[in-house]
Amino acid sequence: MSKSHMLALFSDFDQASEAIRDLKSSNFEGFKLDDVTLKSPIEHPEIEELLGKRPVYxxxxxxxxxxxxxxxxxxxxxxxxxxxxxxxxxxxxxxxxxxxxxxxxxxxxxxxxxxxxxxxxxxAKLPMKRNKLYNARVSEDQIGILIKAEDAIMPAIKDLFTRHNPLEIMGGDN
Amino acid sequence: MVNTYEETEVAVEKRFVPKPLDINADIAWAKINKDILRSLERPRPIFWVIFIASFALFLVGVSCEVYQYQTGLGVANLNNPQVWGLYIATFIWWIGMGHSGTLLSALLHIMHADWRKPIYRYSEAMTTFTLLTAALFVLVHLGRIWQFYYVVAYPNERWTWPNFQSPLVWDATAIGTYLTSSLLFLYIGMIPDLAICRDNAIGIRKKLYTFMSLGWMGTDRQWANFRVTYLTLACFLMPLAVSVHSIVSTDFAASQQPGYHITSFPPYFVAGAIYSGLAVIITLFIVLRYTFRFEEYMTMPILEKLAKLTFAAGMVWTYLNLIEYATTWYGNDMYAKQALIYRATGPFAPEWWMMNFLGSVLPFALTFKRVRASIPVMLFMSIFINFGMWLERWMIISPTLAHGIYPWTWDDDQWPSFVQWGIVAGSFGWFNMLFMLYCKIFPSVSMYEVKEMLHERRFFKSTNVATARDPAINPDLAVEGGLAS
Amino acid sequence: MSITNLLNNWSFYRQKRPYQGQYDLNRQYSEYKWAMALDLDICTGCNACTTACYAENNLPVVGKKRFNQGHVMHWIRIERYWDENMGEFPEQGASFLPMMCQQCEEAPCETVCPVGATSHTNDGLNSQNYHRCVGSRYCSVNCPYKVRYFNFWNYPSTAWPAPLPDQLNPDVTVRTKGIMEKCTFCVQRLNEAKSRARTEYRLVRDGEVVPACVQACPTSAITFGNIVDPKSKVAMMWKNQQVDLYKDMQEKDNSVRGYRILEDLRPFPSVMYLERVRDMEA
Incomplete structure (x- = not known):
């Protein structure tokens, strides 16, 4: 049961929030909402709120x-x-x-x-090492959703992302 | 009565008529990155010409300081009782300019004023560098500059400490706090932009930006922490900026010298600081807009807002200035009244009247739309307002010291020597150098915040925040308990 | 430790000075308080005090040019004031006022020094620590009498060419550029007298020690002594003139001449001047 990461890039922010909403309502086995990380060029309080309250100390x-x-x-x-x-x-x-x-x-x-x-x-755990699943376009104009999940459910999540027209899906294959 | 979805939507749309945005809402985000990163690229030759000129000016100041260091402060033509001269006047002027950058940025951030976003970065950088320049004058004016560290509270085997009663020590503490805090504020606000630089840079710069951006990836956790941190810092920096210049004013207000010993000095100094700071923000606005072709970000509506704010600050300053004269006049304290009359009629009268003209009368031109809309006129105005504010500081320091309580020590004919003028000129070179280097190493316009500015508008247009956040309409959110606004 | 120290001695640390009875012979605080009385009706303005001060305290002679620049270092200066309406003989309208550091009890200069180079000694002097001074000149700004003199030039290397250093007073240091100095009431003499008295288990007697200016004054216009000792000459003069060290803006009889300069600023100076104040407006 190994876990891996997958990053989906969206240029349409509405699609990204829809994808997160779908992830939230889906019930994949062993998948928690805490494993979803949003990467965005600007702050998105409206999408962050979908992800639930994350602690700020x-x-x-x-x-x-x-x-x-x-x-x-x-x-x-x-x-x-x-x-x-x-x-x-x-x-x-x-x-x-x-x-x-x-x-x-x-x-x-x-x-x-x-x-x-x-x-x-x-x-915010800074300074931190950037993980490999980072795309420079996230700092430009695209929004990324990073998922950490069991390998078993990866294809299903990938399907879910594909439904929302992502520009690119990185990682998660093997 | 229950509205239908469409009816509510129309009502909400009507209620939230969008204000015109200060910058064009249709700029592509990639273009923002490109435009602003372009300002970091290899400079034009004219950049080096100005840079070398600034460096030469700085060297003039350094050589004057070396001469003064070797010979003693007599070469500056300071004397008893005129012991401070241009050094302290220019010190207050620089430190005053530093107030608008951080104060404006923090205040407008707390008030959610959008138009701050394209102009706050260089203003904060200006704050940092003006503080560094002002710190030079603290050192330069000391008789024994090589022992400046006596003013710092550091533990030593003799158990000697600075005298915490002295306003100069409050100054050192306040300026130290302000310098480090505004530097942190500038840096924290710059981290997302440094990440953008890191993603686009190569070579040694890549290393620098990688190190400085601390591995920023724009994750939601980072952004959430960032938001809280930035707001908290803004909340601390606003009262700090006010306190710093109040404390600088206690150097004078807490002394017994007539003409210094004035209760209204703290707000008067703060108002003057904001006033001259706004003027220098306008000057740099025009310079950056022209040099880096930032016309799309530093737009005319923003300049107009700055001009209006400058006018408001100028009127506050004028009021406090006049109230100082009025209270001195009607307070009828013999010494203070004499000092006031001396300033208005004595050998410093031309400078004094010029200061009043430039500070109080000239800004009335800003009430005309045509003045606010003309870039050359605004450049001229901002420079002359700042010159007026420099005169104001000089008029606080020199005539007052020349005409104290004790008549036998009155001294009219002190004029700053070339050493003082040289060091004042050198401070301009120093500031210019630092600011030019900054503009070539770090983005002088905040990329991510300009995007935020656009995003708010785009988001508003497409989904209508108000509707999306209304639990009556959006059943998903009703279950969650609604979105915290 | 420090906090214990703070708690134990809090009331001592919060004590404001001068308080009534701060200086007395029972040595609550100090049995010495040096003070002066200066009779302006006797002063002839002969400048002997200034000359004596230059000799005693190693003051540099700056020359005409630097005098005009305002760099003169006279710790005690004779101020000349002229009456305007003296008609045929204007020189008759001259009056003199020797002015030196007033050794204020609530000295405005002491609070503002950023490094604590100037502070109050136990025997009521306003001391200046040359080694600590960084030369911010804030004390001079805040001194209402402007009796603090700043070393604008490096006088030790210029003011005394070759044979002249031999005439310098070995008890007093020479001051380098960039520091503030002022009248000390010839503290080197006071300290010597105090330690001599201590070795003999007694207090300094009245008249045993005087500053150079007092010593040199040909008309004995200046009286100096320990004001704590009620039998000393200076204490009796202060008492007769109804000038109280611890009070400001005192009500006095019309017959007395004693006053302290700029008393309304509440610096509590230690120098009393004797002169009928005639021009009440000034």
Whole structure:
């Protein structure tokens, strides 16, 4: 029972979404909707929604970054002011709050942005190696549907794709 | 009353009358790729001429800086009390220009304003490079540039830290945050385009793009994450951009110098920053449109929108400028009032009145449709508005320092020496060089977002989003609970 | 660790200065607070203080050209003001004001220095750390008296040709280009006196140490001392003139002459000037 990949390219986006809708309503043995990957030149929220909700973990990173980095930043600033106790300056307290709030705000943005980007890389699994079933035309104007399925049901899926006028079907033969 | 399918369709169509699109909706997607990738190809000879000219200008700045480094800041003809001169003025000007790129991009992205898409990429790149240029002035103005790292909070065995009370340290933090964040924002937004470049490039460039696009394949998981990330970053960058220039303004607003010590400075600086930034976006818009033949993407309706926005920002700036004068005048603080009178009537009066004219009167020309529709006039306008904004920064710095609280130290006759002018000129060369290199290495128009712009329209036409998403009409979706909008 | 340190000493770190009774002989904070009283009615404007300062603190003589450029380094300067309506004898309308760093308690220059090169010492001086200074000149911008002087040129290599370095004061460093400097109340003398007193288990006596300008003043217009010691001359002068270190905008009797310059900006300067302020508008 080996699994293989197949990529179908469509130039008509409606056909692609129809194909996905068919895949969804079909009940091939051992086939899950999670094994369908859409490859598109632009984002397609309308087709992604057909594929079901796929987890996006970015916001969790953002939340923790925006929460803890400013806290740490404030502690960092305050404790360095306390250790750098050369002398008080300008009659202000050694740990003056208004400047530290300004800096904490910057740390808040910094933490939010950096952790969001980190979360993006982790959640989207970047950087990743491109698998062989990639066609440069996906970045141009075509939409690709990548299927990972058992060899046994591959021909059936291929039939399903063929019904929707794909430009090309790659892989999945052997 | 239950409508039939057709009746609903007609009603929906009527409700959603499509706005005219800012770019031609029938451009083939492959042509978009081709047109924009063409801008990355081997440049025309004129590119090298301008590039070498910029480099020469940069070398002028570098040699002035070397001379100043060797001799001391006296050669810049700075003195007590005029200790800052053009360096800080030009620093604020560059950093202000950097605000429109990211701010505009983030704001319009959050507001789903489509017309941002063809122009945001080069604006963000402009932001990055103006920040890098501004950072040069922070270094150049220091008396001991070789010890600039004292300002950075780094752990060391002496337990010395920067003075976190100083607005200059807030500056360094804010600008550091802004520079790295807007660089990340630019990069993240560029990943899908880098993948396009990777798919079309050969040789060493292929390696570069392969490395930078991180194996982007445009899968739905990647896009979903990308969408969330990009929106989140935009939400962070908007308040950041506002905070950065507010913090730059506290360099002045938090000091005791009359003419600096003004409560309305933070919004005033932010407004001025957006204003001059929009002007430089227009300048670059025209330059790129002409050089790379981007007429189909950087269209006149977009230029017109930019012009209107510039006018709006100019009016905000004018208002805040006038309110600064008014509060100073009616506040009747002796020192501040004197500083204001000195600026309007003293030796800096010609520059001051010119600044007010270029900043507040000139933009009224933008109310005329014929002005907004004429490219040469817009180029002229954008350059002169920016010149006015540079004068504004200079008029904040120099006359104010010349006429402080203490009458014995008043000093009228300081004029920047050739070293200062040379370094200011060198900064233009530096910015030009960086921006030209960027435009030849990375796509200066976002390919995937222009496609999105077209796709929304095409999708709307063919299937009618509203109908397709209505569960009453589409029974499939009713079962799923409808599409989240 | 740091957080424990923060929690334990929070109220100390949050203490604003100057607070009433910050300087007293019981040494809550410090038993020294150097202060000055400068009688403008005695000052003749003879510039002896400036000359003495140049000699004591290794100040470079910049020459006429650089003076006109505004690069002069006089830590204490004699400001001349002229009355406008003196008729036949305009020179009679001259009045003098020696101006040096006022060693403010709430010094505007200290908060804005990005690297913390200038800060407050325990004995109430506004110190300048030359090694730490990066030369952003923000302190000078924020100084209302503009008494901070920036080294626009590399004076150690130009100001003292061959035999002249021999006359430099060995107790004071020479300053290189690109850093800020200002009057220190001759901190080298103060420190020497303080350590001498400490070896003898006593406080510095009144009049034991004075800055060069005070020493050189032929009319004794300047009085210097430790204001914490109530019996010191300077403390008595401050008290008689109803000038309180910790207060701003004080109500005073009409009979006194003491005032501090630009007191309304609340920098709490340590130098009191004595002169009946006549022109109330200025």
């Amino acid at each position: 970015v916001r969790i990173f953002t939340f923790f970054g925006a929460l803890f980095v400013p806290l740490l930043g404030f502690l960092f600033v305050a404790s360095s002011q306390a250790t750098f106790l050369l002398q008080p300056k300008g009659g202000k307290p050694v740990i003056p709050l208004p400047p530290n709030f300004v800096l904490t705000y910057e740390f808040f943005i910094l933490g939010g942005v950096y952790m969001t980007v980190l979360g993006f890389f982790i959640s």
